[in-house]
Amino acid sequence: MATAQGRDWSSLPVDVLAQILSRIKWSSHPSFGLVCRQWQYACTLSPFYPAWITPLLLSATNVGTTSFRYYSPYYHKNFEIATKLDTPGAKMYCAKGLHLMLGSEFMVLSAELGTGAVCELPPTARPGFDFAVYDGVGRVCGVEAITGLTVSLAIKDSNDGWGEWEEHDIDDFHLVRAPFTASPDCNPVLHDGLLYVMGEDGRLIVYNGSSQDQRFEILEKPHGFGFKCHESYLFESDRGELMAALVGRRGTPVDIVKLNKRTMEWEKRERLEGRALFTGTLTTMMKRTNIKWMQDKVFLPRLFNWPETIHVDLVERDNELAFVPKLGSALPTKKGGNNDTNMWTHELGQGKEASPFWGTERLDYSIWVDFSNC
Structure with a gap:
């Protein structure tokens, strides 16, 4: 009896502790490990590797089928899952949580990142969109913006099916102003229920799918950014602000601007106030982060060296997602996320001291996805 009374929680067998760990939230494991x-x-x-620490760069491999690969800028590792889509070569448009929108010729596909299940939306009259925007609820806007501007709208019905595409061409509305040329990387954004498309000069055009008379409106302001840039990415911030990331040739300078809705002009931001910006693909997102070395940084999909690939399962537990290595795969180093990042970044406020992305390899055919709110 004395021996039994002398034992404490630290003497619990490892297999019992493993059972406990398998039943608690992923985010509770670090605190669990501090006990003894x-x-x-x-x-x-x-x-396990938490999938929610930062947005992840989703890319695909095309070998007969499309398999998913996620790059983590925090760990500098690729996580490849066994889930495959029988849609080789399909273009990835955007993702809301685990819902991915892809496009192939005359077809838009909705896929589940966890299971690989694919749903086909009704065929389109277009051989392919340049962009597609999904609101995460039941509305998809397919946008052709490179040669003119056409918006196609599909809405999910009450039976969870998709209605036919409704197509609108800007030329059909005979706008008086000068022709509008969209930026080739304009990233159309759904903002306050309207679709915003940015021109290569910083002007904005708004598409209102609910209007019957005037679907398109070219805004009188802003007139432009006031300076030239090589790439421009429109996005909505985590505070609901309309913003743009402007990237110079070879990566410098990088400027972040916000639309002042009172003056309707672009205003430059010098800091992200503890946030990190992930851009350079068909999706751009800003996230608050507690990781100090990532704050006020802009991340672009350019790598200094190719990361290690770990074969994993994407596992959900209590609304948290984590990458769990398969047997035989490399085990995680619980460190990760240091200042020696292997993805090219730009820190706001560096000015001329910032380094261009010489010697980096661009990770093409990728988009940023965010699992923090799944």
């Missing part, structure tokens, strides 16, 4: 060395050791036997 025995509990910390048990955590190392249940390895």
Whole structure:
């Protein structure tokens, strides 16, 4: 009896601790491991990589089928999952949580990133969109913006099916102003229920799918950015602000501007106030982060060296997603996220001291996805 009374929680068998870990939230594991060395050791036997720390760069491999690969700028690792889509070569447009929108010729596809299940939307009259925007609820806007401007709208019905595409061409509305040329990387954005498309000079055009008379409106302001840039990406911030990331040739300078709705002019931002910006693809997103070295940084899909690839399962537990290595795959180093990042970044406020992205490899055919709110 004395021996039993002398035992404490730290003497629990490792297999019991492993069972406990398998039933608690992923985000609780670090606190669990702080109890004592025995509990910390048990955590190392249940390895995982949180999928919500930062947005991830989703790319695809095309070998007969399309398999998913996620790059984490925090860990500088690729996580490849076994889920495959029988849609080789399909263009990835955007994602809301686990819902991915892809496009192939005359077809838009909705896929589940966790299961690989694919749903086909009704065929389109267009051989392919330049962009597609999904609101995460039941509305998709397909946008042709490179040669003119056409917006096609599909809405989910009450039976969870998709209605036929409704197409609108800007030329049909005979706008008086000068022709509008969209930026080739304009990233159309749904903002306050309207679709905003940015011109290569910083002007904006708004599409209102609910209007019957005037679907398109070219805004009188802003007139432009006031300076030239090589690439421009429109996005809505985590505060609901309409903003743009402007990237110079070879990566410098990088400027962030916000639309002042009172003056309707672009205003330059010098800081992101503890946030990080992930851009350079068909999706751009700004996220608040507690990781100090990532704050006020802009991340572009350019790598200094190719990362290690780990084969994993994407596992959901209590509304949290994590990458769990398969047997035989490399185990996680719980460190990660240091100042020696292997993805090219720009820190706001660096000015002329910023380094261009010489010597980096662009990760093409990729989009940023965010699992923090799944």
